[in-house]
Amino acid sequence: MTLPTLLTGVVPPVCTPLTPDREVDTASLVRLVDHLVRGGVNGLFVLGSTSEVAYLTDRQRALVLDTVVRHVGGQLPVLAGAIDMTTPRVLDHVRALAEAGADAAVVTAPFYTRTHPAEIARHFRLVASRSPVPVLAYDLPVSVHVKLSAELVLELAGEGVLAGLKDSSGAEGAFRSVVTGKRSLPRQFSVLTGSELTVDSALAMGADGVVPGLGNVDPEGYVRLHAAARAGDWERARAEQERLCGLFGMVRAGDPARMGGSSSALGAFKAALHLRGVIACPATAEPQIPLSRQETEAVGKHLAAAGLL
Amino acid sequence: MTLPTLLTGVVPPVCTPLTPDREVDTASLVRLVDHLVRGGVNGLFVLGSTSEVAYLTDRQRALVLDTVVRHVGGQLPVLAGAIDMTTPRVLDHVRALAEAGADAAVVTAPFYTRTHPAEIARHFRLVASRSPVPVLAYDLPVSVHVKLSAELVLELAGEGVLAGLKDSSGAEGAFRSVVTGKRSLPRQFSVLTGSELTVDSALAMGADGVVPGLGNVDPEGYVRLHAAARAGDWERARAEQERLCGLFGMVRAGDPARMGGSSSALGAFKAALHLRGVIACPATAEPQIPLSRQETEAVGKHLAAAGLL
């Protein structure tokens, strides 16, 4: 399908199931997509950070996207990350994902290189001008080491360079500036929060949707939360959000003396999907460190406490 | 040629000349290689940060490497960067560069992802175990946002995982720990500084060689500096180094209100190569900001002051 004029609702960043030897497990990926669609999500975001895009080879990225686009068959919009260091490399990914049938490209500021606000603006303008599909900005300072300012996002939105924003910056004040600022724009602009923990707040501010990594594990939870917020039932939204905050505790399952935050959080999501029977193997890509049996059991306890096991 | 047991001397990171429409200008690249070889350098490092590797598409990276390897024809060792976010993606580049005839791969710690010392060690071990060519670690915290500790480098060197280190961290104390620590290693290990400004210090400490971006502009200067240091003539080394420090001032030619440090420094090196008649066009890759005419004239003044124009 084409991107709706305004993308809204729950758009989980889809995990990439791997086989024990770190190949894309397409059968598990299809099951995961079914699990998400059954859960009532409004779109899918593949090849984002939660998808381990930084660890997937170009061949694997293509396989993931192709598998998902074919399987979804236009029922839902499919957004795809075009995650690379600079404009020319990003554009190679954008062309590939558009050809493969993605409905939109999700693009960060340049990284690895030393950069500048003027270069970031130029980057988005160049990418958008050459992209066959709409471009959403991906604000992820923990990876990119720069924050997209609300002013820049609104300027690029006003020009039609950007069709939306996926904000994983955790800076809620700046996020709110975009949400309220977009009301004065001459065109639609989708503002999506990447937070797992403050979705009710973001929706109360006026955000259009949510892209929660934890939505892989419990899509129904985020769909209920979104529905409660849309209905103005903030008490119910808060209760659902707090339940999901408890579930999110699984991301700390991995021992920080042994592994980084990505190994722990993505390992936990995949362990949970494995324990729930959705994917065949909980392996994460190299060089991430796998969860131990004990750590995996801790993930299981989180699932049980949330009524998901 | 194969990598010498111990790589030493001046190994400049080769700029990537581009055409006005940002294609690799292979004719200029060949002239640049000739300019460096004539200057007396001991090896070439292609596809590093100074080569704008972060901006080159995979096709362009292959073209650069192929052009240089063919033209050099084994006269000098050619090192090539395999710059990407994580192990699987780095390995794709490593395989490609080995097939193209590079003598060694230069590899950073993972970036973009959140990482951990154990994951960094695992990354280098995995890459080296699957690489057909020797692997050098590339320590570049300004891009990678993590510093390789001297302890880790020496541990991996002792295991034979790493054949050398290119240290662009600017942390001279830690660099010295590697230089002195390597004396106790059971095998050869090349310690190269990426600094332009403290080469005499690094060589006095016992560094094996130097990988100076400014060596594109004035290879003879670094070759003289290296020779003076090898001869123990520290006064002459210091005088040459100070001349090169003055020349290095060109990297601040670009207005910091208008562009980032990469646009300014790489723009200046290319402007200097253009003014010296080595390359046909001073363009840098997108989204970098070009130097203005006035800024280019400032580069010319630096060349003139150093007797290079």
Next chain:
Amino acid sequence: MTLPTLLTGVVPPVCTPLTPDREVDTASLVRLVDHLVRGGVNGLFVLGSTSEVAYLTDRQRALVLDTVVRHVGGQLPVLAGAIDMTTPRVLDHVRALAEAGADAAVVTAPFYTRTHPAEIARHFRLVASRSPVPVLAYDLPVSVHVKLSAELVLELAGEGVLAGLKDSSGAEGAFRSVVTGKRSLPRQFSVLTGSELTVDSALAMGADGVVPGLGNVDPEGYVRLHAAARAGDWERARAEQERLCGLFGMVRAGDPARMGGSSSALGAFKAALHLRGVIACPATAEPQIPLSRQETEAVGKHLAAAGLL
């Protein structure tokens, strides 16, 4: 008065009016306190970042606190910052502020020194064990360069070391962990947000109160916002919050090419208080850069747009 068992509501961090020669203007300070009390606030926080505590000499800190404590005369709780680098220096301030009649001390993690989670925990335990008044933790990573984890805050709260938290970290997910975690504590614990822009979100999560710098300029606005939230009228809370977000735009009045964020934001608050007739002089402490006439006019426009001038 003594600190209430649970401090709640609007507790603005009180600006410190200065004379043109940078002495504490006690007459203006008294007028500012009256302005806040009339505005309906529930407590006062003196000697925090908004009070320019980092710029006040010990003599000036004492004068500010004494002026406010005497004038308030026990009508409202008065919290005071004990802002210094490490335990012994903080304790000197804590003793002084307790003697001067402050009801609680607000204390950051150590700064300037390199520190460690175990040292931060030890710092708070030592300070609290020797403090005559309750201690609140002040989480301000932009100044202290370390984030207090929710786990540590809850651990110290459970032990009775901390009586509350003033969270200016902007990390709403972690803030929420404290807000929900405190429900299981065996004792009261006040969780206050230092945000100006997400007060409705914080109160919806269950925060006890708010410490907004902008509350100096518009205390009634934050009091209305708090009341609406307490009444469960989230639409009204949101509308008031959005009005205050617009007003907060004044903090960007100062030209970032000429001054830092502190000069601009504190300069704007003081300019607004001066324009509203509350304080006699808008001077900020040295070495901050004063707002220009044009920048001050921009502050006035923000006031006018918000109906405050």
Next chain:
Amino acid sequence: MTLPTLLTGVVPPVCTPLTPDREVDTASLVRLVDHLVRGGVNGLFVLGSTSEVAYLTDRQRALVLDTVVRHVGGQLPVLAGAIDMTTPRVLDHVRALAEAGADAAVVTAPFYTRTHPAEIARHFRLVASRSPVPVLAYDLPVSVHVKLSAELVLELAGEGVLAGLKDSSGAEGAFRSVVTGKRSLPRQFSVLTGSELTVDSALAMGADGVVPGLGNVDPEGYVRLHAAARAGDWERARAEQERLCGLFGMVRAGDPARMGGSSSALGAFKAALHLRGVIACPATAEPQIPLSRQETEAVGKHLAAAGLL
């Protein structure tokens, strides 16, 4: 004595011995000063980071300075840190140290506050204009979270605002810019490195002196190193430096899982001074974590290996 026109040589930052209950141990401090003077140092720097200035109350700072100034009795220049957050607080310390007889004040850029290059320049100009003694800039990004640029330092040196620089930034390229740039200044300007590990390099570049924390433990070593460098005997300088680098390994005695880098490094220096019989007690100030018996033994092994025990 008054500050010499050009301060040169070895100027150790003097540790502050504490009693077991964390009072200044003036008897040990006097013995430490004698140990340093006997070692041949050219000046003393009290109340710097190595002196735990961030942990000393104002009363303790005064006691330290008074003890040292009286005991030295003008034999050597005594520099004193005026370490605080901003101009007015720094000036209080500057006035106190000048009155107590210090020959110069050592001052950082503002910290804790958000700051800006224009505010940093203004800070140094204001402090110097009101200081009764010469002012040296202290560049310590690890504590201050900002780097003083070579351009700013040379500009302030040229104006006579600064009498010198103590550079603990570890950025040797920028340090070199100051060392070479100072040759064009119309007045004397002392450039001192705070490095322990690259003193031979700094002196070869042309630095005037060195302020090594490790100089507390082995002043003779740094005095020999300095003398060799002054004599142009770079081989001997390098050998001495490498011996000191080995000794410096003691700073990693403390377990990083249990304590921060300051606890470990300052704990090691004090343990070494205690083991060498110079000070009565190895205690560091709170909230630093003490070294364990085993960790203290590791310090002893470093001393023994260097022939100091």
